[in-house]
Each structure stands twice: as structure tokens, then as C-alpha cells.
Amino acid sequence: MSETTHSERTDTDSTIETTAGETIEQVQESWTDYKFQGEAKLTSEGLDVYYGDDHALKDVTIEIPEKSVTALIGPSGCGKSTFLRSLNRMNDRIRSARVDGSVQFDGKEIYQEGIDLVELRKRVGMVFQSPNPFPKSIHENITYGPRKHGDIETGLLARLLGRDDWDEAEELVEQSLRQAALWDEVADRLDDNALGLSGGQQQRLCIARCLSVDPEVILMDEPASALDPIATSKIEDLIHDLAEDYTVVIVTHNMQQAARISDQTAVFLTGGKLVEYDDTDKIFENPESQRVEDYITGKFG
Numbered sequence: 001m002s003e004t005t006h007s008e009r010t011d012t013d014s015t016i017e018t019t020a021g022e023t024i025e026q027v028q029e030s031w032t033d034y035k036f037q038g039e040a041k042l043t044s045e046g047l048d049v050y051y052g053d054d055h056a057l058k059d060v061t062i063e064i065p066e067k068s069v070t071a072l073i074g075p076s077g078c079g080k081s082t083f084l085r086s087l088n089r090m091n092d093r094i095r096s097a098r099v100d101g102s103v104q105f106d107g108k109e110i111y112q113e114g115i116d117l118v119e120l121r122k123r124v125g126m127v128f129q130s131p132n133p134f135p136k137s138i139h140e141n142i143t144y145g146p147r148k149h150g151d152i153e154t155g156l157l158a159r160l161l162g163r164d165d166w167d168e169a170e171e172l173v174e175q176s177l178r179q180a181a182l183w184d185e186v187a188d189r190l191d192d193n194a195l196g197l198s199g200g201q202q203q204r205l206c207i208a209r210c211l212s213v214d215p216e217v218i219l220m221d222e223p224a225s226a227l228d229p230i231a232t233s234k235i236e237d238l239i240h241d242l243a244e245d246y247t248v249v250i251v252t253h254n255m256q257q258a259a260r261i262s263d264q265t266a267v268f269l270t271g272g273k274l275v276e277y278d279d280t281d282k283i284f285e286n287p288e289s290q291r292v293e294d295y296i297t298g299k300f301g
């Protein structure tokens, strides 16, 4: 795998102090030559997001390497979810949101006219904070997306083509549930309503549903925050395994979780600024910024 570096960045708001005399510019200069393993899967450059007059995300430049876990951490309201949503243009659904700057997926600009948003969100899937399975059977939760995208032929089309889509669907359901470490728990009740599953099982079903359309990136917004410690630990193991094949970007409030499961960590601080981005070990053991250290050691946030 080749090494990629951060793009040079400029900071238009460099006089903001992060802590005693330390400016954001000084902190950023210290980590912009950070090198990580792997090709960049997603790159944002000079990304600004506004909600009406509220400037929620400021000039964020970052490269997210493929097949790894990138954690986004920082205090409430610092723009983590906003940044996550900008990676598959989910902010487009918010009427007041406006995005300036660039996000590239596999080197292709996603903020340009003519981008197929359905295809983009299929390749860059999302799992939300609260498990949100459809009020349908476990089986239908998995097959819904692939049928919609035409990855499984519909019954009529399959029959016209002289094929049976049943086997194809069964295979996909089993594969997706296995990947999400849920198969053994639900194999004998695929026709049961998904809402009858526990919270942790529902969240793994949502991950299976995301996987069923064959994404390359999985964006996760606090996927374990509504779960108990055992369910959380299963989700963490799953995320770790998924990173062998997928690029995972996860927002978490849980510092220990970020330290346990991520390869690199981006720290956002109040005001919508990305302050530091580096190997997770470096961020947690020896961050450049005093303010980041204060945040991760719980002195504020």
C-alpha cells in the first residue's frame, strides 16, 4: 500500500486560540505532514458547511484512508455529524444546509452537478445512532435495498428472464447477516418482524442492511450509543472486522471506544474546526495540542 499525505491547507481563522497561547494554525502545522497507510478513499478540501447563518463546519481538509477505521471525536455541537453527513451528501436533505468546498470519493468530486445521489449513498452507506429497521421481516429488511437498486431481480422480471430470484435473495440475506455477526442469532426466524429484535440485534441488522447493497464506505453516527455494554462490544468487534474490507468512518462520544477501534482519529473542537488528525495512538498518548489533551483526558467537553 502506498503512503498518502495530507494536502497543504490554509487556515483563514488562525488567530483562534485553542488554549494558553496555542493557535489552531500552530497545532495544524504540527500534524499536516502526518502519513497514514493506504490510498485515500475520501478527501475533503476546504470544506465549509452552513445552516442558514450558522457556520457549523470550517475549512476542513482531511484524507480518509481506505479499509481502516477513522474516528471523529469532539465536544457536542462541534460538527462531527455534519462532517459525516457531508461525505455522502446527506446534508442535502436539510433545507437550510449549504456546503462550500470539495469532497472527493475515489478521486471524484461528489459536489458537482450530475452526481447520482442514490448510487453515491449506496457506495457510501450510513448507519444511524438509533437502530431504525423497517417494520418488516428480518428477511425483507435485507432484500429491500438490493431489490430497489435492481441488484436482485424482482419476481416478475426474474420469471420473464426464466430465473428464480429466490436463491439469489437467500444467499444475499445469509451473507449480509453473517457479515454483520447476526446470522447465528436469527437464522431460524428470518420471517419475524425486525422490531422484535433487541436493540443491539436491530443495530447489527441495520449494518447488515447497509452491507447488502455492497457499499465501499460505511459512515456510522454513534452506532452504539443506545446500546448496553455487551451489545456495544459486539458492534465494536464487528467494526474492527469490517475494516478489513470496508472504509469505516465513525462518530463517537466514547473516548475509550475511539481508542479501541480506530486506526486514526480526527478531533473537532467547538466552532466547527478540525484541530488535530493523526494515528489514534498518537492522539491518545501524545497529542500535539494541549486543548486536545485536555479534551481527551476529560478536563472539558
Ligand SMILES: Nc1ncnc2c1ncn2[C@@H]1O[C@H](COP(=O)(O)OP(=O)(O)OP(=O)(O)O)[C@@H](O)[C@H]1O
Pocket: 051, 054, 056, 074, 075, 076, 077, 078, 079, 080, 081, 082, 083, 094, 096
Ligand atoms: N439540521 C440542522 N439544522 C440547523 N442546525 C444544525 C442542524 N444540524 C446541526 N446543526 C448545528 O450545527 C452545529 C454542529 O452540529 P452537529 O450535530 O454536526 O455536531 P456534533 O458534533 O455531531 O454534535 P453532537 O455530538 O451533539 O451530536 C451545531 O451548532 C448544531 O446546532
